[in-house]
Amino acid sequence: AQSVTQLDSQVPVFEEAPVELRCNYSSSVSVYLFWYVQYPNQGLQLLLKYLSGSTLVKGINGFEAEFNKSQTSFHLRKPSVHISDTAEYFCAVSEKGNEKLTFGTGTRLTIIP
């Protein structure tokens, strides 16, 4: 069965500093990987997804993530954060041929002015 681990439940970062949110997954088959963002009092929104091809995926709002098969990781990065990036970020995985998304427990990103 697939699983996702987000080790950091909270990450405080100063404004304009870089950030990396970590995500590791476990699966016995090929996977698709996703990052979703949940802004305060809003629904989930897709940031980016990895399906195949280039391991570096670029998403909305300046975020990118890199798929590392050997380390079973899909860490999310942004070179310079803004106050508006304050939100909860969820990593998710689905196995090829499986309809279900399995989510991590989320990382709350707090931007410090």
Place this chain on the structure above:
Amino acid sequence: GAGVSQSPSNKVTEKGKDVELRCDPISGHTALYWYRQSLGQGLEFLIYFQGNSAPDKSGLPSDRFSAERTGGSVSTLTIQRTQQEDSAVYLCASRTGGARTDTQYFGPGTRLTVL
């Protein structure tokens, strides 16, 4: 265009009562999912509908939970004899019926509080 809508946005109920949560998917989306977001638990898959196929109910936590989708559009999640541990935000998502890799679009959720 209109996104996924859910109603009510908040629901407070007493232990033992039944509740119904509604989801209106994006028009034309044939795939519909229900998830539950509990404090400290992340999001967990509950049930999946695709067109006229039998739903995937493998994520439903107990037989008190059921869901239906009428006319391939609106879906209702029903929780019978609610328990305090059912308190959570229930999220609905839909996507087109095409590739499984198509993006799931999420609604704002229904926050259920069981007293």
